[in-house]
Amino acid sequence: MSDNKTGVIYVVSDSLGETGELVAKAGKIQFSSIREIKKFPFVLEYEQIDEIIEEASQHNSIIIYTLAVPEMKEYMNNAASKYNIKAIDVLGPVIHTLRDITGQEPLYEAGLNRRLDANYFKKVEAIEFAVKYDDGKDPRGIKKADVVLVGVSRTSKTPLSMYLANKNLRVANIPLVPEVDAPKELFEISNKKIIGLTNNPDKLNGIRKERLKALGLDYTVANYASLERIMLELQYADDLFRKLRCPVINVSHKAIEETANIILSIIRKEDLL
Incomplete structure (x- = not known):
């Protein structure tokens, strides 16, 4: 990772990425040194994550992601940790809490908020x-x-x-x-x-x-x-x-x-x- 203190926020989503982007914008406005937000919607393949991580490793960056499928989350976390990149699961805490209070397992399906055909x-x-x-x-x-x-x-x-x-x-x-x-x-x-x-x-x-x-x-x-x-x-x-x-x-x-x-x-x- 670059030593440059100017930061880049990468937003990764298996849907449109609107939720992650809103969170990223809310954080960015508090820090003048964050120069850019880069959004990657419809990330549904491991290869896409690899390409994003490779690019992010060239900058002083963090990754904010909204991925529904547990295997994709795990892959993202492991790939980011190899490069010492902080990866933040925006929806994870909310999903886990809702699971606890409802006793119901989440569907773990991508893009349910915007059901779009293949x-x-x-x-x-x-x-x-x-x-x-x-x-x-x-x-x-x-x-x-x-x-x-x-x-x-x-x-x-x-x-x-x-x-x-x-x-x-x-x-x-x-x-x-x-x-x-x-x-x-x-x-x-x-x-x-x-x-x-x-x-x-x-x-x-x-x-x-x-x-x-x-x-x-x-x-x-x-x-x-x-x-x-x-x-x-x-x-x-x-x-x-x-x-x-x-x-x-x-x-x-x-x-x-x-x-x-x-x-x-x-x-x-x-x-x-």
């Missing part, structure tokens, strides 16, 4: 997954994903990821740059899960020019929008797609919905849904 939970998880593993932020997402989108800049990777996430698919997307080796994880998964995205050079040239204009940059001197640079990137992408032997979609004249439907058709054909 489809909703899956969609929320997919959207959070798409955000977490957007733009190659963490190559570990490649092996966890249902679909991996690969392509050069401005081939609609991010909007496609979010659209497919709303179809309950966990999507990671990887940007391709000739100067950077493609993640080795791409060669360690089935190529049936990989979709290559490409675009026509002239179309890409126009999109990138507009992007630079929007950022207030001079596209006439920026290498990013030059046709020479674009041709280099597209050739690099084509070479990689051949190595991966993955399907490739040209998005130049397609709406996001149309491209997404093609992707859905491909993965259904491969029995990945």
Whole structure:
């Protein structure tokens, strides 16, 4: 744990996390050195706890959690103690007291205060997954994903990821740059899960020019929008797609919905849904 006295409060819940967040805010307001509250809702897997603990260990932090299932509570406490992180079970004392005075065992079921169907939970998880593993932020997402989108800049990777996430698919997307080796994880998964995205050079040239204009940059001197640079990137992408032997979609004249439907058709054909 960092020696930095500036603190971070991690709120972990198997539901929306509203209760834990309210408690965290009430505590935070009393301490000017607490810089941030980070909330992690719908934590239903041990792997999610591991990832949160790993991040929290890099800061001067505490964890406030509302987990209903006893095994998840125990796992949280054990994982946090390994890193000397204080983990506070907000509802535990209340549940134990109610059990004592009623003589009744609690149900120990997650999210009873907001009974939501499995489809909703899956969609929320997919959207959070798409955000977490957007733009190659963490190559570990490649092996966890249902679909991996690969392509050069401005081939609609991010909007496609979010659209497919709303179809309950966990999507990671990887940007391709000739100067950077493609993640080795791409060669360690089935190529049936990989979709290559490409675009026509002239179309890409126009999109990138507009992007630079929007950022207030001079596209006439920026290498990013030059046709020479674009041709280099597209050739690099084509070479990689051949190595991966993955399907490739040209998005130049397609709406996001149309491209997404093609992707859905491909993965259904491969029995990945």
